[in-house]
Amino acid sequence: MIINESQKVGKVYLLGAGPGDPGLLTIKGKTLLELAEVVIYDALVSKEILGMINPYAEKINAGKRRGNHSLLQLETTQLLIQKAKEHAIVVRLKGGDPFVFGRGGEEMTDLMAEGIPVEVIPGITAGIAAPAYANIPVTHRGYSSSVTFVTGHESAGKYRPDVNWKAIALGSETIVIYMGIHNLSHIIPELKEGGLDEKTQIALIRWGTTPAQEELYGTLGDILDQVETTGFSAPAIAIIGKVVGLKMKNQE
Template identity: 75%
Template structure:
């Protein structure tokens, strides 16, 4: 990559899961003073509306099967913008360092000599279950939680997630991008000894006004997805804490 010669600084900003009220104060200030904002597909329209009208807005969003920009081109774009602008915001849904490729982008920016800073955001794996009335830990049901991706990159550092170890390793499991591989993941959980009656929740567009939940068990959820047409993107939560949805969800 070509080293940047300008004085611009890139901020890797977490936009949170969707509710603009969950955006950090620092993130809001940066959106109001940015010269350029490069944003992802999962950033909610309400947060996009907080961007300064004077800022250039660039959609670099990635969705399964529909990539606006390849990852390498996105990073190169940030390097180029830093040569001509002072404040560049790379706006990512959730938190940049939680399955957001923020670490990869930060590495490349540093290698190119571009000043960069990360601004953490609330990750959807915590917020979406919370808005559905599902606490990830509870003294009566769960003292441990695992966060894992259900959609892994090709050519990554190891061939696949050890789903057997994940299934046995904690009482609550939160899976990002898990809908497309849900059938396989559930097979692995049951094969590892988790009961088919284990509760599971799929939460789409977490914390937004149009948030949707699909509640079932490991045994029933795939059939429910097929029957309802439930689609990604969604957070998958597995464990006894899911049963608290019927008690704690805001009606």
């Protein structure tokens, strides 16, 4: 597509690819992939969704580029700026939702500071979709009226404010933790100190919504041992609270 003089720069679409199942990509998202001239995508985006991209588009894997995390982010933003100056439709394709632990907000801010128009197309986030595919509702009448989405990444304090686990423990009836599997040995004692009982139920869901989905069920008292014995690993989310028990009840 030719960019005319009045337009000067193209537009960057921050597009959520959803959690894994290609059927969870929005119709708007699919249309954009078909029209895109450049697509810069992240590591967790499925092959099927990458297969929907306009065959003539330039495809760039942002997940595979070298350097440390902050350099990688800077490089990606600079690349987006450069591509938006050369093309009309530039898609930044991210796993799940771009604004949920996806650095979409940072990219939007940097692009806007350069005068580049940005449009955000939400995606279905893993923290809702993975429990849904495991038949766990994140809220449920009589079980949970509130849900917190929180990062369990060890370096949360570096990129985002530190997580106040003790406040979260009793502040929300369902807790959904992203990027927390490697840090559960720190998170669980904090949640217990914050007032959660040993018997509080927890589910871990790995590769949610894909054919490789794996689930591990336990309590705050035994999940660490289970993770160790099974070798359960990322990418996974943790769901904590009574809603996990609803799944067990429905299976009885």
